[in-house]
Each structure stands twice: as structure tokens, then as C-alpha cells.
Amino acid sequence: xxxxxxxxxxxxxxxxxxxxxxxxxLCVLTKQDLGAITGDVIVRFGMNGILxxxxxxxxxxxxxxNFGVPIGVIAGLVGGLLSVEFGMxxxxxxxxxxxxxxxxxxxxxxxxxxxxxxxxGNEIVVGNYISYAAVSLMCIFWLLMPFTNPAxxxxxxxxxxxxxxxxxxxxxxxxxxxxxxxxxGVKIPTLLLAAFALACVLIxxxxxxxxxxxxxxxxxxxxxxxxxxxxxxxxxxxGIILSTLLAAVGIVIYSQSYGFxxxxxxxxxxxxxxxxxxxxxxxxxxxxxxxxxxxxxxxFQAIIxxxxxxxxxxxxxxxxxxxxxxxxxxGIILYALMQSGGExx
Amino acid sequence: xESEQPRLSLRHISKSYSGNRVLSDVSLDVRAGEIHxxxxxxxxxxxxxxxxxxxxxxxxxxxxxEGEILLDGEPxxxxxxxxxxxxxxxxxxxxxMLVNGFTVAENIRVGREPVKRIGRGERDAACLPIxxxxxxxxxxxxxxxxxxxxxxxMPIAELPVTQMQFVEIAREVDRPGIRLLILDEPTAVLNDExxxxxxxxxxxxxxxxxxxxxxxxxxxxxxxxxxxxxxxRDGAVAGRAESGKTSAAAxxxxxxxxxxxxxxxxxxxxxxxxxxxPVLQLNGFWADLPGERVExxxxxxxxxxxxxxxxxxxxGKIGFANGLMGLCPSGGVVILDGRELSLGxxxxxxxxxxxxxxxxxxxxxxxxxxxxxxxxxxxxxxNFGRFLRRVGPVQMIDxxxxxxxxxxxxHALDIRCTGPDQPAGMxxxxxxxxxxxxxxLTLRPRILLVSEPTRGIDIGAxxxxxxxxxxLNREQGITxxxxxxxxxxxxSVCDRIAIISRGRVAGILPPDAPEAEFGLMxxxxxxxxxxx
Numbered sequence: 001x002x003x004x005x006x007x008x009x010x011x012x013x014x015x016x017x018x019x020x021x022x023x024x025x026l027c028v029l030t031k032q033d034l035g036a037i038t039g040d041v042i043v044r045f046g047m048n049g050i051l052x053x054x055x056x057x058x059x060x061x062x063x064x065x066n067f068g069v070p071i072g073v074i075a076g077l078v079g080g081l082l083s084v085e086f087g088m089x090x091x092x093x094x095x096x097x098x099x100x101x102x103x104x105x106x107x108x109x110x111x112x113x114x115x116x117x118x119x120x121g122n123e124i125v126v127g128n129y130i131s132y133a134a135v136s137l138m139c140i141f142w143l144l145m146p147f148t149n150p151a152x153x154x155x156x157x158x159x160x161x162x163x164x165x166x167x168x169x170x171x172x173x174x175x176x177x178x179x180x181x182x183x184x185g186v187k188i189p190t191l192l193l194a195a196f197a198l199a200c201v202l203i204x205x206x207x208x209x210x211x212x213x214x215x216x217x218x219x220x221x222x223x224x225x226x227x228x229x230x231x232x233x234x235x236x237x238x239g240i241i242l243s244t245l246l247a248a249v250g251i252v253i254y255s256q257s258y259g260f261x262x263x264x265x266x267x268x269x270x271x272x273x274x275x276x277x278x279x280x281x282x283x284x285x286x287x288x289x290x291x292x293x294x295x296x297x298x299x300f301q302a303i304i305x306x307x308x309x310x311x312x313x314x315x316x317x318x319x320x321x322x323x324x325x326x327x328x329x330x331g332i333i334l335y336a337l338m339q340s341g342g343e344x345x
Numbered sequence: 346x347e348s349e350q351p352r353l354s355l356r357h358i359s360k361s362y363s364g365n366r367v368l369s370d371v372s373l374d375v376r377a378g379e380i381h382x383x384x385x386x387x388x389x390x391x392x393x394x395x396x397x398x399x400x401x402x403x404x405x406x407x408x409x410x411e412g413e414i415l416l417d418g419e420p421x422x423x424x425x426x427x428x429x430x431x432x433x434x435x436x437x438x439x440x441x442m443l444v445n446g447f448t449v450a451e452n453i454r455v456g457r458e459p460v461k462r463i464g465r466g467e468r469d470a471a472c473l474p475i476x477x478x479x480x481x482x483x484x485x486x487x488x489x490x491x492x493x494x495x496x497x498x499m500p501i502a503e504l505p506v507t508q509m510q511f512v513e514i515a516r517e518v519d520r521p522g523i524r525l526l527i528l529d530e531p532t533a534v535l536n537d538e539x540x541x542x543x544x545x546x547x548x549x550x551x552x553x554x555x556x557x558x559x560x561x562x563x564x565x566x567x568x569x570x571x572x573x574x575x576x577x578r579d580g581a582v583a584g585r586a587e588s589g590k591t592s593a594a595a596x597x598x599x600x601x602x603x604x605x606x607x608x609x610x611x612x613x614x615x616x617x618x619x620x621x622x623p624v625l626q627l628n629g630f631w632a633d634l635p636g637e638r639v640e641x642x643x644x645x646x647x648x649x650x651x652x653x654x655x656x657x658x659x660x661g662k663i664g665f666a667n668g669l670m671g672l673c674p675s676g677g678v679v680i681l682d683g684r685e686l687s688l689g690x691x692x693x694x695x696x697x698x699x700x701x702x703x704x705x706x707x708x709x710x711x712x713x714x715x716x717x718x719x720x721x722x723x724x725x726x727x728n729f730g731r732f733l734r735r736v737g738p739v740q741m742i743d744x745x746x747x748x749x750x751x752x753x754x755x756h757a758l759d760i761r762c763t764g765p766d767q768p769a770g771m772x773x774x775x776x777x778x779x780x781x782x783x784x785x786l787t788l789r790p791r792i793l794l795v796s797e798p799t800r801g802i803d804i805g806a807x808x809x810x811x812x813x814x815x816x817l818n819r820e821q822g823i824t825x826x827x828x829x830x831x832x833x834x835x836x837s838v839c840d841r842i843a844i845i846s847r848g849r850v851a852g853i854l855p856p857d858a859p860e861a862e863f864g865l866m867x868x869x870x871x872x873x874x875x876x877x
Contacts, residue, residue, distance in 0.1 A: 210726060210733055210740040216715070217723050223709045227670055227701060228724035229692025287714060 010282050016299050023306040030313045035185030043189055044301040047257035049196035050250035052274040052297040054243045056203055059288040061239025062219030067127030068112050069271040071134050072247025075105035080252050080261050084170055085149045093171040101248040109244030113237040135268045142263050165261040172259045204290050215239055276300055276329040350418045352377040352556040353525050358412035360393055367393050368580045380557045382567040385577035391560055399436050400425045433524035435517035441509050443501050450484035450497030453516045487519035491546050507539040527558045533659055544570045562657050564593040564868035576600055597864020624648040624824050630677035632668020639664035640848030651818050653839030654828040657867050661848035662828050663704055666794040670694055670701050695728045700790030702781045704797035710781040713770025718751035720769045720780050725787040754783035775806025796828040811838050
């Protein structure tokens with residue numbers, strides 16, 4: 001059972017880690033504020049964590065990478081807007097946003113899961129298209145929704161939802177700032193990390209429950225599951241619902257840190273960062289562990305955060321940093337999908 | 346007759362796969378205008394011999410073969426299927442090889458489509474348009490040669506399977522310069538009437554001077570239409586016969602061999618007889634497992650016995666357990682201890698008291714990425730709520746109980762592993778099989794369905810597993826339905842052996858019945874034996 005260090009950690013993680021070190025060295029050379037950058041990395045790690053965690057149940061139940069994250073994101077956004085509509089602030093606001101989004105996410109997840117059960121093996125493609133469709137449909141609904149709070153509606157028109165709803169005065173940065181402290185010039189967003197950690201622990205416990213284990217069995221080998229009496233479709237459905245739910249809660253946590261709810265086309269790209277993160281962390285389309293989510297989110301967000309100031313320094317004009325982010329995240333997805341496809345003989 | 350040059354002559358053919366000898370010193374002559382039957386059980390070496398004859402890549406890649414092949418007296422090197430076709434050796438494979446989107450005519454001429462000549466001069470035919478009217482004509486001629494009436498414009502996918510078979514034969518027979526046609530179990534998918542029709546066409550082809558090498562399991566067909574017979578067993582020629590001067594019983598004995606009884610008597614351990622009382626009754630049970638269809642099974646399993654299900658592959662013996670477990674569409678009346686069982690859901694069947702060990706341990710039997718202990722525990726956890734403890738509203742896994750159970754079986758079945766947390770996929774075949782058995786036993790079944798447990802495992806593990814089955818039956822009174830392709834195995838542990846042929850019970854024999862009877866039943870001849 002002895003494996004070399006490279007085999008155990010995995011070549012992709014070593015390469016990315018080396019790349020990260022290189023970027024950090026460049027940061028030092030270009031005299032960047034390392035403390036601020038490290039703080040940014042930690043914040044981005046915390047705010048993206050639960051979104052990445054939403055990949056866990058969908059891979060576990062055999063539906064593969066959930067490219068339908070935007071569906072959960074939409075549910076979370078509706079929940080979040082409701083909390084703003086009712087003028088809820090502080091922890092109550094965040095809690096309400098999460099609670100409001102639960103039934104919506106469950107309903108969306110159920111429909112999405114039903115659909116995915118009819119297209120087994122093509123979840124990635126179908127998930128992508130459904131996301132596009134759902135986001136486009138929502139672009140109409142955002143305009144029609146009967147919100148009345150002026151913080152949400154268009155200032156002149158007085159109806160419909162704005163493209164971005166600021167959380168200033170509601171719960172902007174609540175989890176980031178409360179109980180935070182500074183070590184060596186790095187601000188630690190205590191509650192944000194705690195929220196991610198709590199979500200990880202809950203999902204880990206879930207994976208050790210009866211349902212979790214049966215879900216894993218259904219995902220790993222549907223024929224074994226059928227012979228054991230497990231209803232594969234029901235397990236997949238539960239996995240997708242849980243994944244959608246996590247995406248909904250994930251976007252609330254993400255948005256409170258970011259300071260805005262971003263609507264209309266914004267949810268469309270929310271799938272790529274989580275997908276890239278878990279793949280980078282060592283997950284495949286069929287197997288995933290909580291540590292893949294944690295390591296992957298950290299490495300992925302660190303690369304992007306550190307690369308930005310470096311890229312801006314090296315090529316001050318234009319959005320090179322954004323271009324680099326897209327190349328890196330899509331490159332990682334492509335690489336990982338090739339890997340998981342290539343193992344089958 | 347003696348002086349006549351044989352059409353095909355195989356001389357001293359031997360072949361090994363990585364040290365494992367599958368053919369040794371096989372010689373065979375096929376005369377011109379003769380139908381020669383090649384018989385043998387599954388794994389006797391028939392397909393390997395055909396692969397050599399067709400020059401399949403597989404043979405070359407695994408180190409070639411020894412011996413020589415002569416066609417009309419001339420030694421030939423057949424190093425690719427293309428070369429075989431050039432030499433006039435053509436084969437209709439057991440699996441249909443047709444292009445689904447094409448019509449009958451297009452399938453017959455596929456790869457040899459006639460083209461229209463445009464302008465003058467030599468041009469690569471690949472760039473020229475297909476001459477469809479000529480193609481239709483040619484296909485029609487080919488079908489006429491077989492005396493088959495078929496519309497060449499029919500899409501192939503709409504034909505019944507018999508007709509597809511004819512299209513395949515027409516395609517091969519239409520190849521220029523064909524000297525030898527190999528038919529690999531062409532009647533396996535056909536019913537009696539259809540098979541009869543095919544045999545008739547074969548006889549006509551023979552009259553036109555073609556030599557046919559006919560691989561089949563059905564002895565009746567052989568005696569009716571073949572001229573001479575060669576029987577393979579364990580990779581060697583077990584016997585030859587002329588069909589006019591032999592009987593089905595004699596051929597069956599050649600196929601199965603005498604060696605079995607000796608092993609059987611030495612292994613048989615008797616622990617008292619099972620009762621006559623039926624524990625499981627099947628009435629009109631059917632199961633639609635592709636390739637292993639169960640047409641209609643009427644069978645009684647007695648309490649405390651080991652019932653063997655034997656028969657050739659493709660005849661439906663595998664379909665029984667899979668159908669009962671609801672892994673393929675199935676139906677009919679299944680009565681367990683006087684109560685009718687509802688089919689279609691594995692869970693309810695497991696809860697009724699069945700244990701199931703699949704014939705396909707890699708795909709159905711195991712979660713290869715998961716630990717041994719999880720593999721063993723999951724069905725019992727789901728269906729009987731074992732290995733669980735309640736934490737508030739949630740049912741959590743009782744890891745300790747799960748481990749204790751796994752350790753017990755690792756010890757009892759001698760599963761060689763690094764520990765109960767080792768992924769099941771990393772074990773050897775025999776040990777994987779033991780995990781599957783442990784999984785079924787953790788359900789504490791009253792009836793254990795075991796299919797092909799010894800396939801692909803070494804001899805030591807084989808003995809251990811058979812002993813485990815015997816012990817379970819004798820010491821714990823578990824009724825076992827044991828499906829196996831190896832008759833020798835069945836005869837060493839079973840109380841009764843039911844032979845499944847064409848999806849039905851061909852008959853039930855005691856394990857010490859003469860081998861010829863087994864052979865005849867397997868071959869689909871009607872032999873009724875009463876009083877067993």
C-alpha cells in the first residue's frame with residue numbers, strides 16, 4: 001500500500017502548488033502587500049467553500065459534477081431578496097435568507113433531479129443547458145417579481161429587480177467582520193470560516209449516515225445498488241436536491257461577503273469555479289472526499305487571488321487577470337474531465 | 346474418398362495464452378462440399394481455433410500459434426481477417442455484425458459496393474459514386490443463391506433475427522472465391538422452425554460445392570445435417586465421428602468426458618438427505634435477460650437441498666437468479682413457503698429471505714472502490730436495518746458493528762486482505778468472490794442463490810468456496826440454488842441438477858447420472874427422466 005508522495009498528493013496539486021509558490025515569489029519581487037493578499041485568499045476561500053461543497057452530494061450519488069449550480073444559486077438569490085424585502089438585517093437577515101431559500105432550492109432540486117434521472121450519463125451537458133435556460137428564464141422573472149422594497153427595485157421604474165442589490169445596511173460582510181481578528185497583518189474572517197467548517201462537518205456526518213452510505217453505493221455502482229435493493233433514482237434525486245440546497249446556502253454566504261446579490265446573467269458562471277475547485281482538489285467525476293473540496297477551493301481561489309495583482313503588475317492594461325482566471329479555471333476543468341474519461345478502458 | 350484432397354486441413358495446431366495452454370495438437374480436415382461439425386463445451390477451444398483460422402489480431406498479439414493450415418493442399422499464412430477473405434475463408438460470427446442504418450442490399454455488399462465509372466482512365470473507386478441499381482442486382486443474386494426471398498431495400502433493423510442471420514450468410518457467401526464458410530452457432534438465437542430453415546439452406550450451399558465448418562451445441566442438428574464431426578474437449582480433439590455411424594449419446598459423452606465421476610465421488614460429503622418438502626416453487630417463471638432468456642421455468646426447490654442449475658451458456662440458467670432479483674424484466678408465479686412473492690424489486694426479495702451472489706462480481710457484486718466492510722454490510726443495512734444506530738432523528742452507521750461483522754467473515758472465509766477497510770476492487774478474484782458470499786450471508790438468508798461463483802478463480806479458492814457452500818447447507822440448513830457452467834462442479838456438491846435448455850427445464854438429474862444423459866439434455870434433445 002506504499003505510494004510515493006507524488007502519487008498520494010497527485011501531480012496536478014503539486015504543479016498548482018508550485019505555480020502558487022512561483023506567483024507568491026513574484027508578489028514579493030513586485031513588492032505587493034502580502035498581508036492583504038493572504039487576507040483576500042482566506043476570504044475568497046471561505047466565501048466560495050460552500051458552493052464548492054455543493055459538488056459533493058452530486059458526485060456522491062453518481063450524477064457527477066453538478067453544472068446545475070446556477071439553479072441552486074437562483075433559489076438562494078430569491079431567498080436572499082426575500083430577506084432584503086422584509087428589511088431583515090444582521091444575523092437574522094442571513095439566517096432568514098438561508099431559510100427562505102431552502103424550500104425553493106428543494107423544489108428546484110427535485111425538478112432538476114427528476115430531469116437528470118432521465119438523462120443518465122449526460123448530466124454535465126444537460127446540466128449546462130438547463131442552467132442556461134433557467135438563467136434566461138429568470139431574467140424575465142426578475143423583471144416581473146413583485147418586490148416593493150426600494151433597495152431591490154429599479155430606482156426610476158419602481159418595479160422589477162435591479163442587476164445588483166447591495167447588502168450595505170443589511171448584512172454586508174457580517175460573517176467576515178464579526179469576531180474577526182488580525183494576525184501578522186492578516187485579517188481572519190472567523191465566522192465565515194466557521195460557517196464553511198460547519199457545512200463541511202455536517203456533510204461529512206451525512207456521508208457517514210445510512211442515507212449517505214447508500215447514496216455512495218448507488219453512485220459508485222448502480223448495478224450493485226439495484227441488486228442490494230437500493231432505489232438508485234431516489235438516491236440520485238436526494239443527492240441532487242442536497243447539492244442544489246448547498247448551492248443556495250452557498251450563494252447567500254458568498255453574497256454577504258461580496259456585499260451584493262448579483263442577478264440576471266450573473267448566476268450563469270457560478271458553476272465553473274466550484275467544479276474546477278473540486279477537480280483541482282483531487283475529486284473525479286465519480287469519487288469525491290471532503291478534503292478534495294477544502295484543498296481544491298483553497299488552491300483554486302489562492303491561484304486566482306494571487307495571480308491578479310501579479311498580472312496587473314506585469315501587464316497593467318486591460319483585464320488580463322480576468323482572462324487568466326478564465327483560462328485557469330476552464331483549463332483545470334478540461335484537464336480533469338480528460339483524466340476521468342481516460343481511466344476507462 | 347481417401348485420395349481426395351481436403352479443402353481445409355489444420356495440422357497440429359497448438360496455442361497458449363500467457364503460459365495457459367488452450368489448444369494442443371488439434372488436427373482437422375474439412376472436405377470439399379462437406380458440412381463438418383465442430384463440437385465442444387464452453388471453453389473447449391472452439392473459438393480460439395476459429396480465431397486462428399480467421400487470422401484475428403488477438404492471436405498474433407498473444408504470441409501466434411504452432412502448427413500449419415493448408416487450403417486445398419497448399420500451406421497458407423493467415424495473418425489478418427482480410428487475408429482470410431482473400432483466401433476464401435469466411436465466417437459468420439455468433440454476434441450479428443450488420444450495419445443497422447443500412448438496407449439489406451447495402452449490408453450484403455458493404456465494403457464491396459459497385460461504383461459508376463465516370464469518364465476515362467483509372468480512378469480510385471473510393472472517390473466514385475455507388476451504383477445503387479447494380480448493388481441491388483448483386484444483392485439479389487446473393488440472396489437467390491441462398492434461396493432466400495428478401496426485399497433488398499428493407500432497412501436491416503426491421504428484419505427478424507433469422508432474416509438477419511441469412512443476410513449475414515448471404516454477405517459471406519457472396520465474397521469472390523469463397524472456399525470455406527464458418528458458421529459459429531448460427532442457430533443459437535433461432536427457434537426450431539427457423540433453425541430448420543437455416544439447416545435446409547446450408548444443405549443447398551453444400552450441394553453447390555461449398556465446405557462448411559459448423560459450430561453448434563445442438564446435437565440433433567449435427568446428426569441431421571452434418572457429414573462428419575470433430576469434438577474438442579479441454580483444447581484437444583476428444584473424438585471424431587461420421588454422423589451416420591454414431592449416436593447423440595456417444596457424442597455427448599465425448600463432449601463431457603468420463604473424468605467427472607471420479608472427482609465427484611471423492612468430493613461428495615453426505616450429511617443426511619434433504620426433505621421432499623418444497624420451499625420454493627416456480628410456475629411459469631420467465632425472465633428477459635438479454636442473451637440468457639428464461640422462457641418458462643417450472644421448478645420446485647426442496648428445503649435443505651443444493652439444487653444445481655446447469656446447461657450451456659445462452660440457454661437461460663443465468664436468467665433465473667437475475668430475474669428473481671428483479672435485475673431484468675421478469676414475471677410468473679414464485680411461491681416461497683406457501684406465500685407468493687412479489688417480483689421486480691431486489692429489496693423485497695432479499696427481505697423475504699433470499700441471498701444473492703451474482704455471476705458478475707465486478708459489475709453487480711461489488712463496489713470496487715469501497716471497503717470490504719461496506720461491501721459486506723450495505724444490503725443487510727438497507728433491508729434489515731443492521732449496523733445502524735440512532736442519533737437523534739438520524740440513522741448513523743455503526744462502524745464498530747460493521748467492522749466486527751467483516752472481521753468475522755474475513756476469518757471464517759479466509760479472505761486474504763490487508764484489513765476490512767481495504768477497497769474490495771484491490772482483492773484477487775477469489776477473495777472478491779468471498780466478499781460477495783459474505784455479503785449474501787450477512788443477510789442471513791434461508792435460500793442462497795449463487796451463480797458461477799468459481800468463474801475465473803484459482804483452484805484453491807474454488808475448493809474453499811465449494812466447501813463453504815456445502816458447510817452452509819449441511820450445518821446451517823440453508824437451501825442453495827447453485828448455477829454453474831461447470832458440470833463437474835455441480836456434480837460435486839449438488840443433490841439434484843436441473844439442466845436448463847432454451848429457457849426451460851430440460852430435465853432434472855441426480856448428480857451421479859451418466860454423463861451422456863447430461864450431455865443429451867444440454868444439447869436440447871428431448872430426454873425425459875422420471876422418478877428423480
